[in-house]
Amino acid sequence: VPSICVLISGNGSNLQAMIDAIATGKLEAKIACVISNRRDAYGLVRAEAADIPAHCLEHTAFPDRDSYDKALMKLIDKYKPDCIALAGFMRILTDDFVNHYAGKMFNIHPSLLPKYKGLHTHRQALENGDQEHGVSVHFVTPELDGGPVVIQSRVPVFIEDTEEELAARVQEQERQIYPLVLQWFCKGRLVMRENEAIMDHQRLPQTGYA
Numbered sequence: 156v157p158s159i160c161v162l163i164s165g166n167g168s169n170l171q172a173m174i175d176a177i178a179t180g181k182l183e184a185k186i187a188c189v190i191s192n193r194r195d196a197y198g199l200v201r202a203e204a205a206d207i208p209a210h211c212l213e214h215t216a217f218p219d220r221d222s223y224d225k226a227l228m229k230l231i232d233k234y235k236p237d238c239i240a241l242a243g244f245m246r247i248l249t250d251d252f253v254n255h256y257a258g259k260m261f262n263i264h265p266s267l268l269p270k271y272k273g274l275h276t277h278r279q280a281l282e283n284g285d286q287e288h289g290v291s292v293h294f295v296t297p298e299l300d301g302g303p304v305v306i307q308s309r310v311p312v313f314i315e316d317t318e319e320e321l322a323a324r325v326q327e328q329e330r331q332i333y334p335l336v337l338q339w340f341c342k343g344r345l346v347m348r349e350n351e352a353i354m355d356h357q358r359l360p361q362t363g364y365a
């Protein structure tokens with residue numbers, strides 16, 4: 156079965172959703188390894204509990220972004236994964252790194268891209284009085300949070316929402332859509348071509364909520 160390398164920095168709820176989707180047969184893949192740039196990432200515990208090779212490669216041990224990304228690439232490539240899934244991996248990646256995995260690396264971003272690239276997306280949605288918010292899964296290209304979108308899920312924003320409540324509502328959707336996208340990719344239904352996401356030979360609309 157196709158193998159996935161999952162990169163994390165924290166809790167790993169998306170990683171857990173993948174582990175669970177594999178266990179129930181919804182995702183026909185195996186997780187080759189999990190790599191975190193932070194030692195205290197709870198996702199490392201989740202990986203070990205699921206008998207998945209787990210590595211911590213701390214960025215603080217490297218002098219610059221380029222040397223870190225090279226080391227990360229070397230570690231990943233030992234596993235020869237078919238797919239790389241960024242799952243709350245909170246680092247900007249070098250163009251060399253991104254290009255090395257062109258067409259087989261995905262990211263999940265907690266906004267309706269192209270709205271709110273970068274950090275603090277839930278706070279921005281609240282501050283702007285948005286009535287809806289959501290999450291996107293996209294192919295990774297050198298443009299930060301700018302690669303072709305595969306799927307988005309929308310949630311309502313309620314007047315009295317806190318950032319935490321809104322984040323939790325979004326994360327409920329994340330658990331659903333990320334394993335789904337990985338299954339499509341693993342089944343060969345989803346490809347990136349000329350900076351577009353193609354599903355079952357059809358270009359996916361870039362819905363554009365901005």
Ligand code: GAR
Binds near residue numbers: 168169170243245326
């Ligand atoms: C998720 O909400 C994900 O969308 C977000 O980090 C969280 C990780 O949660 N990603 C980004 O903000 C990427 N810039 P998890 O560790 O529980 O999967």
